Amino acid sequence: MAVLLPLLLASLLLTGPAFAATYLEGLLPNGNFEEPPNPSTLHKTVIQGKYSLPKWEINGLVEYISGGPQPGGMYFPVVHGVHAVRLGNEASISQTIPVKPGSLYSLTFGSSRTCAQDEVLRVSVPPLSGDLPLQTLYSSNGGDTYAWAFRPTSNFAKVIFHNLGVQEDPACGPLLDAVAIKELLPPMPTRDNLVRNGGFEEGPHLLKNSTNGVLLPPKQEDATSPLPGWIIESLKAVKFIDSAHFNVPYGSAAVELVAGKESAIAQVIRTVPNKLYNLTFTVGDARNGCHGSMSVEAFAGAETLKVPFESKGKGGFKAVSFKFKAVGARTRITFFSSFYHTRVDDYGSLCGPILDQVRVFPVIY
């Protein structure tokens, strides 16, 4: 094993610069875990040896599993392909990839918990890390996909997924079924829109065959948000949705406010004090069976607007606007859903109103 690591690093160094020079998007090497460990390194499902899972390094008890019903009665959902890994108590897997220092990258990964207990998956690229509580199920088929972003300071990033939990039942612990990366472009405000990435067109990679959108975890700062320009506030996730699978009013993406008042998205924009601005945006439903009386609350400066929206879950939307006077040189604009919603066909799936095409521009008389 001692010779493997220098070889791996040498090959990364050789392929690194060319790989890193191009715009980067796609699965990590063996990112869907479909390249299996050699059967001789498997003890039942437990992988033996730090370098036995192709392209990855493992630490602790890591199982190589196939999706579906398991011996012992559990059911493991594997939405992206056939195979996945399960991280036992305090176990981790990692991979080192070439990157451009200073660029923003988002990781997209399919993960789900295996037991009813709280399970926390830590994703890190040292010294940065984020903890994803997996106790809230956003889709009851288990196919939740998450994004987390980082800005590397050197030419290589060590991507680590770590199960922080210590469960009594060692058969519990999160599953990881696909890991992809995308280099994100920094969005800029324009003359007719002071909001960066106001149409949510720049966002994390969408995994192939992923029909559930991508969850953007809570507490994301704008500098390292997987949704460039936007801050994800408070306790729960918001969902990044694509036009291939959802109703998206403009362009190819939007956000769905899936966690009521428990999650909000915000952005701080530059304004001129005492000047009047117009904030326009679109609310609607994602055509995912999310129905009922919805309401999106918007805040800008000292102004607020509550936008009611009656959803039949079939894909409607409407554009609204209001004006506000800037109080300072910076103004925070914030959006959240007033209520919780679940799908008409699936009470286990959280859903909510969608937000798209957010625009702020000066009012000229």
Ligand SMILES: *[C@@H]1O[C@H](CO)[C@@H](O)[C@H](O)[C@H]1NC(C)=O
């Ligand atoms: C996507 O789904 C198709 C059809 O079910 C399947 O053949 C293909 O392997 C899937 N691709 C991935 C990356 O899971």
Ligand SMILES: *[C@@H]1O[C@H](CO)[C@@H](O)[C@H](O)[C@H]1NC(C)=O
């Ligand atoms: C704000 O912009 C919208 C959309 O362009 C427009 O319909 C509305 O009249 C504007 N409001 C003000 C106060 O300028």
